[in-house]
Amino acid sequence: MEIRQLQHFVSVAEEQHFTRAAARLMVSQSGLSASIRALERELQAPLFVRTTRTVTLTEAGRALLVEAERILAQERAAREAVAAVQGVLRGTLTLGAEQCIAGVNVAGLLAAFRRRHPQVEIRLRQWGSAALAEQVAAGRLDMAFAYGTEADPEHLRSVALTSEPMTVLSHPDHALAASGAAPAPCDLGEEVFVDFHPDWGPRRVTDAAFAMLGVRRTVALEVNDVHSLLDLVGEGLGVAVVPRHFESKRPSLYATPLKETGGVVYETAALLPVPEATSPAAKALMALLEEETHGAHIDAGD
Missing domain, CATH: 3.40.190.10 (Periplasmic binding protein-like II)
Structure with missing residues (x-):
């Protein structure tokens, strides 16, 4: 099983369409189909139910998707960690946040992060706290600011920010x-x-x-x-x-x-993957947050 095959599989799962996934990956549709068939042969299980209009995941496909996303997130974190050691923080910071979260001014924090690390692309997603925790655990988000949910110790950790009545x-x-x-x-x-x-x-x-x-x-x-x-x-x-x-x-x-x-009480936290899967960009954002909180209180965002 190769990283490239997992990238192909995740793209088809997200697009629910081979043609769109091939265009997104900039590969031929025949090559993409061959890659998925090879992965299915290796795993000895069909991963998709194919129709003329769309494709949907089988039970085996749904099980693989969880692990594939996590593996790809770890692979990306490893590449970015090597770049960070070489003195350049680059790549992507994909952050999730619930609206009006207490304990952190998300907009102000991201602005400060961009000034310090201009080569990192910032992506922000807003969902409810339960969805954010799932996205971080699955490797789809580098980290999130959310309600302090009980963490899954194998895939998620929670760093307390603040609490209020x-x-x-x-x-x-x-x-x-x-x-x-x-x-x-x-x-x-x-x-x-x-x-x-x-x-x-x-x-x-x-x-x-x-x-x-x-x-x-x-x-x-x-x-x-x-x-x-x-x-x-x-x-x-x-x-x-x-x-x-x-x-x-x-x-x-x-x-x-x-x-x-x-x-x-209402408790807010930074939700992150386990340390070995945490991206350098997420670590840098947390370090910046700690600097800000030591210097001044960070008010809730609008």
């Missing part, structure tokens, strides 16, 4: 503002909630806090960006439980702490 946001005319009292989850069971998709960090924290007390809640308005959440709360369509630093993003909303959370 949760806050309830509501319209200024809401009963919460009139009472002035900090509510507990049991006080909010009848409320209509605006919240993020289930794999977002703030949603996972809120779900855990309410589940711990056995309180059911209705998430009627589910969004995938921060400003939509704030807009919906601002129109009085529901309340939201969010990390405390969200308060500053819409001062017109009423904010009050959420109490009785059983110690559940």
